[in-house]
Amino acid sequence: MTEPISPLTSSLADLDARSRDIFRELVEAYLDTGEPVGSRTLSKRGGLNLSPASIRNTMADLAGAGLLSAPHTSAGRMPTHAGLRLFVDGLLQIGEIAEEERREIDARVGSAGKRPEDVLAEASSLLSGLAGGAGLVASQKQDVPLRHVEFVPLSPVEILAVLVSESGAVENRLMTAPAGLPPAALVEAGNYLSSRLRGRTLAEALKAIQSEIAEKRAQLDETAASLVEAGLADWSGAENRSLIVRGQAKLLESVEASEDLERIRLLFDDIERKEDLLALLDEARGAQGVRLFIGSENPLFSLSGSSVIVAPYRNRDQRILGALGVIGPTRLNYARVIPLVDYTAQLVGRLLDGRS
Template sequence: MTQPVAELSDRARAVFRVVVESYLGSGAPVGSRTISRLSGLNLSPASIRNVMQDLEELGLLAAPHVSAGRMPTETGLRLFVDGMMQAAEPSAEERAAIEQQLVQRGGPIEDALAAATAALSGLSACAGIVMVPKREPVLAQFGFVPLSPGRALAVLVGTDGTVENRVVDVPPGTSSSTLNQAANYVSARLSGYTLAEAQARLRAELSQGHAALDAAAHDLVERGLAIWSEDGASRPVLIVRGQANLIDQAAAADLERVRQLLDELEDKEEIARLLEGARHAPATRIFIGSENKLFSLSGSSVIAAPWHDAEGHVVGVIGVIGPTRLNYARVVPMVDFTAKTLSRLMA
């Protein structure tokens, strides 16, 4: 259980703050002489060492090497973030950089979210992540292009202008006229419906004998609609940007941790599961190191906040992933601002 801030003496709180803030800025352990120069505490290095020893016994600091200075533990970072951190609001330039990516959007929402996530990643020097709202495309047009015997390319055009292609298996000997009949039926009868709605309408028209389709064309329509439904249900709806930001000078001394983190970032389904933990949080959530199972090996932190639609319903989650030594006081308000901007501009 984390030591309450109130139980620390004024001297211990002051030394602890200097250690944490110096470590988050440099990524290096902090020695007593450095603290005596930086803190203005008017304490001797010997007195500071005694306080640091007490903080270490409380589990708030650790010494990576016998002769090295101290660095905060994950428990210490949690104490600092929850009880001592003084947040710094994003600058006007930072706010403008994030807003610009969302205001200047004319295509699919994913493009705007990817751009905003990339901007957040660059400003925070972390990897940016966003959980995109799950959505089904609304059909505008549909077509089949023969590729080879037994295979065709199904082309779906959504009402938002998106175009997606999928290769589908078709019965050998399927004629071009059958492909055209199936495509024309979808475009004429199912346009304006989501995939689920289109499938339900197709079944209803067939049961009522209203579908002007022969058996082969009916089979093609079902195949075409089904492949998108299955694909959409299984695809992790997650965008990750800025992984290169994780490889900085400080990380060069710990390449194995960086490699582990980059491997973890490939598991988008697990990241999406982690972000689910922030969906219904009243404020920005901070996961430090082993507090989340996914990033416990790399010792990384996740800062994430939900964003909402006009009715106040949670739509998705946006955030960053970085080393535990990231600048929480700067990054937490930045993630919070991005989530609130998304809620305001995308409602």
């Protein structure tokens, strides 16, 4: 007889050889099919050479240790989030990306176009198609050189700031008007900013403009100066990250029961929470390689019970430009998807570095 497995097993060292083999076979079968796995099914898989009764007893011990669960009244078992984490950390064998997939990634992402946003959108779509989940990309919005700034009054309390880049792109931002602002101050402030920002990004000119105003060297009257300061504060504090999500429909392809449909609905809700999803991707930005979040390991997915595989992408100086990855059900093919995400992140980093 084998020794009973301690509750809440936290390492492979707590499992004897038989328990480890059965656990590995069960998780691999679950990831292959997405279905709970029974003892009779495992006995027919090569490598165990055990009776269904022996396997069933060990499965019960693994369930008692918190590594397996039995959904509803099914006779089969499936790994818990803790079980999946133990499997990924200790038993998962990650190979190289397949040559055919490498060529597809190179071709599609490499020919996406010259604009960084096109490269990122294609990477997100590609990951969704290859991995069977939704593709995610978080990026820094480009801080482009500006050509012209203009302030347009909309009401006594609201102003539209029009920022025109060197490429001709126009960005409109709403602002609250400083109290007692005369129309002439709008023109004065716009002319001042246009002269200081022309050919430079906001980040490049920000400190010099703030210094001029603070030292009264800006040659602006008080109301125009207050408008410029308000604009700089508003623009420099604005959200400068974008989130691209592609392939959410892919998540519906795995729906086979009403509880799956509810889980996917919750996952869609999670994806809509842009700020939380960006915060999750930010956690991966400091990693050297791929990071994996399984189910309740991140509060964002505590209800939908999903997995996220993410990696940062960097330029040649190893400065992080953003993060990309895949979100889907916990039965993602981790051994295949992890190298896909890793390779795509490296390629995107090289491409964006070459086009910046």
